[in-house]
Amino acid sequence: MPQAPTKFPDMTIAAADRPGPGRLMRLLVVAVALHRAVSFGLGVADGPESPNSVTATYVLLIAWSAALVALSWRDGAFHPAAVLLDIALAIGVGLTATGWGDSGEQLGHRALQAAAVIAGLGLTVRLQAVVLPALVAAGLAALSMPGPDSASWTENAIYTSILVGLCLTGTLKQRLLRSVVSTLEARGRPGLPAEERRLVHDTAMATLSAIASGAVDSANDRVRARAARDAAYLRQMLLHGRLEPGSLAVGLADVVADAEATGLRVRANYAGLPSDMDPRVTTAMAMASREALNNVRRHAGVDEAWLTAAVEEGEVVVRIVDHGNGLTDASGTGITESIVARMREVGGTGSVESDPGAGTVVELRC
Amino acid sequence: MIRLAAVDDDRMLTGALGTWSAERADMRLVAAAETVEPLLRRGTGDIDVVLLDLLLADRSDPAENVRRLAAAGPQVVIVSVVAEPGEVMTAYTAGASGYVAKSNDLSELAGAVRRIAAGDEVCRPELAFAMAHDQRPERPRLAARERQLLVNYASGMTLEAAARRIGIRPSTAKCYLERVKEKYRRVGRPTYTKLDLADRAREDGLAR
Incomplete structure (x- = not known):
């Protein structure tokens, strides 16, 4: 299992669990691998003319790069922690190797340039703003080390612009890739957003497929209750063009389905429910409705209930009605408390009206 | 048959x-x-x-x-x-x-x-629900009591319970339902004018 980046989770460029972006990101990983192979490989090839320390550092850099590339390939993303480590390594090499003569200086610059590229590809702009000055400072420090030829300010400027340019190119590639990926993803899923597709897939699709395969009996009560819930979901989609997993309509559909699974017939009607309700209110209303339907099943002595939800004078109103026995004191206090308290907690109101023998009306407003 | x-x-x-x-x-x-x-x-x-x-x-x-x-x-x-x-x-x-x-x-x-x-x-609850929550501009204008009765009846109460809840007799409630249906029938006939619609839109604006 690829370990998810934990240290900088919000800075990860592409998640490994999405094959599309991962595959595209791997193209950039290959480009990084090629660049480093050529750049550091040339250094090793120059081996006979360079001090041993320089050649050894090139070999070390190649080994580290191979590990970095392997890790990034596996995850389909540049791991920010690995990128930061690479940059630290490059700065260390840049500052140390400049004391090893011309070939050492070249080694330092190659390491810093490779690090600038990967900083652009693998870090967020905010992190780049911290890291890039450090890279440039290390490069300039390496240039200005006392030696046979001391760098002029033009050389410093050119050097700075090379590092910044490499980093910027990486950033642009990263941006471009992300926009391509999001375009591809959008094209890959016409119609419903991912969450809603998942909901339809897990509910209506699953139920219909099970019935179609003959695996379940559609006359079975539980299957019918599930089908009823799924129908409620689809009805919401048809009415509102959307099906939001946390919405009141979906919450109530679940509640109704669960009640029907226990043998209660629930006649549900919804109209014009807003989709931007506070999730706390949505949950409270759904829970209170569940409580009210449970009560019908336990105490009302009937097998039928009505549930309606609509907007009345700017308030969302849910009513659960039955024509049963009505509440007695013994059965009434607990439910009344839990419904009233639950609604009060979210700034709404709940009421339970009941006359013995004349049914019960539970009203939730918010 | x-x-x-x-x-x-x-x-x-x-x-x-x-x-x-x-x-x-x-x-x-x-x-x-x-x-x-x-x-x-x-x-x-x-x-x-x-x-x-x-x-x-x-x-x-x-x-x-x-x-x-x-x-x-x-x-x-x-x-x-x-x-x-x-x-x-x-x-x-x-x-x-x-x-x-x-x-x-x-x-x-x-x-x-x-x-x-x-x-x-007289009126099925699902029809009452549709009448109670009809938001079209061309809907007929209902009196507050008529709407209250509709909303209660549409939420599953018996006509008697719905009537009792707003303090009217069941027979009166029946009249209310008939009256609402009659209002809809009148709207169905193309007798309303643009002026009516403008009035209604204005009333809606004031009511809000």
């Missing part, structure tokens, strides 16, 4: 209705069609009630379907699986006698049809 026809592209429903009504003495399915056109071509002289699905596969206008069928003679009862109140009321005001949700069992559907055909059905 009520002679039924069904205009519905759901063959499962028309099939079940045929089988079911064959075993009943007081109801028979005499014709079924997927759209209005073939039924009208067949002739509707021997049909008392047409069950009309609100949304047909040919995407024909529901109100126009109601108008054409009702003009041909039979009573039209709208049935639907999914319906937005405005949609139901637009079709209803085109001349339907009733509206029954498809979520009802077959026997409930038949019972409702029987009462509607006999003129005994």
